Amino acid sequence: MLKGNSVVSISDIGKDEMLELFKLADSYSRSVEQGQRIDSLHGSIMATFFYEPSTRTRLSFESAMHRLGGSVISVSEAKSSSVAKGETLADTVRMAASYSDIIVIRHPMDGAAKLARKFSSKPIINAGDGSGQHPTQTLLDLYTIRKELSDIDGKEITMLGDLRYGRTVHSLLLALSEFDVKINLVSPPLLRVPQHILDQVQSMVKIRVTENLNDVISDSDVLYVTRIQKERFTDETEYNSVIGSYIVNSDIVSTMKKNSIVMHPLPRVNEISPEVDADPRAAYFRQAANGIPVRMALLSMILGGK
Amino acid sequence: MDTTLKISKIKDGTVIDHVPGGMAFKVLSILRVDDLNENSISIGVRVPSEQMGQKDVIKVENRYLERVEVDKISFVAPEATISIVKNYNISEKYKVRLPEKIIGFIRCINPNCISNAREPVNSEFKLISRMPISIRCEYCERSMSEREILQNL
Numbered sequence: 025m026l027k028g029n030s031v032v033s034i035s036d037i038g039k040d041e042m043l044e045l046f047k048l049a050d051s052y053s054r055s056v057e058q059g060q061r062i063d064s065l066h067g068s069i070m071a072t073f074f075y076e077p078s079t080r081t082r083l084s085f086e087s088a089m090h091r092l093g094g095s096v097i098s099v100s101e102a103k104s105s106s107v108a109k110g111e112t113l114a115d116t117v118r119m120a121a122s123y124s125d126i127i128v129i130r131h132p133m134d135g136a137a138k139l140a141r142k143f144s145s146k147p148i149i150n151a152g153d154g155s156g157q158h159p160t161q162t163l164l165d166l167y168t169i170r171k172e173l174s175d176i177d178g179k180e181i182t183m184l185g186d187l188r189y190g191r192t193v194h195s196l197l198l199a200l201s202e203f204d205v206k207i208n209l210v211s212p213p214l215l216r217v218p219q220h221i222l223d224q225v226q227s228m229v230k231i232r233v234t235e236n237l238n239d240v241i242s243d244s245d246v247l248y249v250t251r252i253q254k255e256r257f258t259d260e261t262e263y264n265s266v267i268g269s270y271i272v273n274s275d276i277v278s279t280m281k282k283n284s285i286v287m288h289p290l291p292r293v294n295e296i297s298p299e300v301d302a303d304p305r306a307a308y309f310r311q312a313a314n315g316i317p318v319r320m321a322l323l324s325m326i327l328g329g330k
Numbered sequence: 331m332d333t334t335l336k337i338s339k340i341k342d343g344t345v346i347d348h349v350p351g352g353m354a355f356k357v358l359s360i361l362r363v364d365d366l367n368e369n370s371i372s373i374g375v376r377v378p379s380e381q382m383g384q385k386d387v388i389k390v391e392n393r394y395l396e397r398v399e400v401d402k403i404s405f406v407a408p409e410a411t412i413s414i415v416k417n418y419n420i421s422e423k424y425k426v427r428l429p430e431k432i433i434g435f436i437r438c439i440n441p442n443c444i445s446n447a448r449e450p451v452n453s454e455f456k457l458i459s460r461m462p463i464s465i466r467c468e469y470c471e472r473s474m475s476e477r478e479i480l481q482n483l
Contacts, residue, residue: 112449112450113447113449114450114451132442133442133447134471135443135444135445135468135469135470135471139444142451153444156470156471220471220472220473
């Protein structure tokens with residue numbers, strides 16, 4: 025049951041609810057395209073706490089709430105908030121719960137959203153915590169696959185790049201394990217999916233781990249590319265040694281199936297060449313746009329709007 | 331001539347038996363022996379055992395274990411038995427059991443875990459596997475192996 029509940033991990037949403045959410049997102053997507061005014065969350069207030077930089081996630085949450093007729097209050101930087109005065113996240117959240125109906129939080133530490141849920145009397149949405157989970161990104165990723173390829177079951181999905189630190193990858197892997205899919209994990213050995221994540225999914229879904237994209241590219245229905253995040257490395261030499269691995273260009277995309285797609289949680293640095301943007305298989309900007317209807321549907325289901 | 335060194339009986343207190351050979355010192359650190367000024371302690375290290383080959387035995391006079399101490403010992407010595415002795419007789423004897431939920435006494439190995447930050451919460455883990463021992467942090471979901479648990483106990 026999503027109504028009145030927090031979403032801190034993708035496992036907080038059952039598969040049936042997810043499919044219901046996607047249908048609602050389809051309908052919001054049409055309404056927004058047709059310029060219809062929706063007022064279902066009029067009078068509701070969403071508080072956003074982004075303790076880490078974010079453009080897309082934050083804007084799309086705020087836009088989603090405005091599109092539903094609700095209001096937004098926000099703290100953009102930890103240094104402009106009471107955290108700078110030494111307040112714990114627990115206290116900040118307790119206070120925010122009395123000012124709003126729902127709280128969206130992004131935090132640099134792993135498990136921060138779970139802690140927030142413990143101290144909040146209002147639902148919490150995790151908008152990314154450390155290298156932990158990013159469930160709403162996962163929802164829009166799954167929504168994109170379903171919308172672009174008409175189904176998720178039966179598909180072969182290749183994840184490429186930083187699979188160790190990329191939180192979108194971890195959430196997506198957990199979610200995909202609920203579907204009938206094949207997954208290929210392509211990364212340098214240094215950036216492989218952490219064993220504790222693999223342990224959770226390995227028995228449920230077929231997984232192939234390789235360093236070579238050519239092994240799997242021509243069979244893939246989805247190529248999910250991730251950015252190698254500099255801020256996750258403590259050692260710059262280590263970063264320099266892996267950056268530039270696996271740059272997706274037109275030559276690589278030309279070996280993919282005609283009806284396959286290239287996805288990316290964005291922002292990209294150089295892992296997908298701009299020349300790929302014009303290819304119909306490049307779905308990453310459509311994917312980012314899906315963030316609005318998906319987050320509208322999530323807010324609506326949690327807050328009980330129509 | 332009897333060449334075996336026997337550990338004498340205690341009148342009142344606790345006997346911790348079937349501790350893996352050499353782990354007695356880890357158990358003593360759990361019991362904070364430094365603080366046990368008044369209690370006499372007998373320790374047998376690597377004594378022959380039919381079941382285990384060799385084992386450690388600890389006898390502590392006038393001291394009874396708290397739940398959290400027993401839970402901690404279960405990670406160091408999962409096969410240990412605890413006997414409560416009253417007036418030279420065993421009044422209660424039980425085997426330790428790894429707890430399903432581990433709250434407050436193991437530090438998460440992930441330095442970026444929110445449970446390691448200055449927040450008003452205890453660390454919290456769920457037991458994932460008894461053999462080999464594995465637990466998972468309820469906050470950051472990192473799992474910890476037996477070796478990692480012993481280092482963070």
